[in-house]
Amino acid sequence: MSHGVECNGITRRRFLNFSLAAVGGVVALTPRWSAARDEKQGDSKPESSRSARQLTRWAFLSDTHIAGDPENNYRGSYPYRNLQKAFTQIASDLPEGLVVTGDIARLTGQMEDYENFQRLLVPLVGRRPIYLALGNHDNLVNFLDVFESPVGRRPAVKGKHIVTVDAGAVRFILLDSLFATNQTMGLLGKAQRTWLQQYLQTSDDKPVILFFHHSLRDEDGDLQDLPRLFDLIKPVTKVKAIVYGHSHEYEFSDFEGIHLINLPAVGYNFGNDQPIGWVEARLGREGGEFVLHAVGGNTDLDGRAKQLRWRS
Numbered sequence: 001m002s003h004g005v006e007c008n009g010i011t012r013r014r015f016l017n018f019s020l021a022a023v024g025g026v027v028a029l030t031p032r033w034s035a036a037r038d039e040k041q042g043d044s045k046p047e048s049s050r051s052a053r054q055l056t057r058w059a060f061l062s063d064t065h066i067a068g069d070p071e072n073n074y075r076g077s078y079p080y081r082n083l084q085k086a087f088t089q090i091a092s093d094l095p096e097g098l099v100v101t102g103d104i105a106r107l108t109g110q111m112e113d114y115e116n117f118q119r120l121l122v123p124l125v126g127r128r129p130i131y132l133a134l135g136n137h138d139n140l141v142n143f144l145d146v147f148e149s150p151v152g153r154r155p156a157v158k159g160k161h162i163v164t165v166d167a168g169a170v171r172f173i174l175l176d177s178l179f180a181t182n183q184t185m186g187l188l189g190k191a192q193r194t195w196l197q198q199y200l201q202t203s204d205d206k207p208v209i210l211f212f213h214h215s216l217r218d219e220d221g222d223l224q225d226l227p228r229l230f231d232l233i234k235p236v237t238k239v240k241a242i243v244y245g246h247s248h249e250y251e252f253s254d255f256e257g258i259h260l261i262n263l264p265a266v267g268y269n270f271g272n273d274q275p276i277g278w279v280e281a282r283l284g285r286e287g288g289e290f291v292l293h294a295v296g297g298n299t300d301l302d303g304r305a306k307q308l309r310w311r312s
């Protein structure tokens, strides 16, 4: 990603004093001193010695499903309270940054959904970068309106929201699997897959973790062009893992050595056996460790760590 713009001005929709940078429409709230660097920031310093070898610690969240009404609830869960709890936990021991893999909004990506999300972010904003991807319950236009539509910014892929992050030992690529708001299925689409292929050809050999919203099964509501994505990334050995949400189930699996990490939902679960919460990730050149922080649902696995080694 090239030319980025750091926007510090107040726009009509912004009521918080964010330091906000966006790449291709995906919003990143990036303090300049953060170890993680939004790659489009042209003034980035060379990679520091600490970043190459050491682990970088991140908070991964998904399916926050924040509504305009903080009391909105589903299956006995209150997404607003759950996210508040998760952000409080994260703020008490700050990681390098946060990634949220979509379904930020409750159902149809309303402005007030995003405004509430933004309200909940207050303990973290300006302290750590926060990278947001879109899910099937998000709305691109409203999302950009709340988190600021960058003036004059040309997205990497038209109508899609892509962000690349140099996270020290690893690189993140947030893709956009939103097909249509409030339609369950997901699609990256040819243009985005072509962009990804070209990006992977030109980036260095740093381990890459892909993030997007949709789940990876073979149902109508899953990512519809998953076989094409797998064809694309299978031979690119620096792609080590995919982190995604959508199913509201916490699960680890793999495809040809590529780790598939299905994040639990923050908002609510679909089954009582599933945790509600977020995942703390320690990532390095060789692999990662993933620790569940359950804020509700099945809390039996709270604190449980899972170690993964990257394919070579």
Ligand SMILES: [Zn+2]
Residues within 6 Å of the ligand: 103, 135, 136, 137, 213, 245, 246, 247
């Ligand atoms: Zn979803």
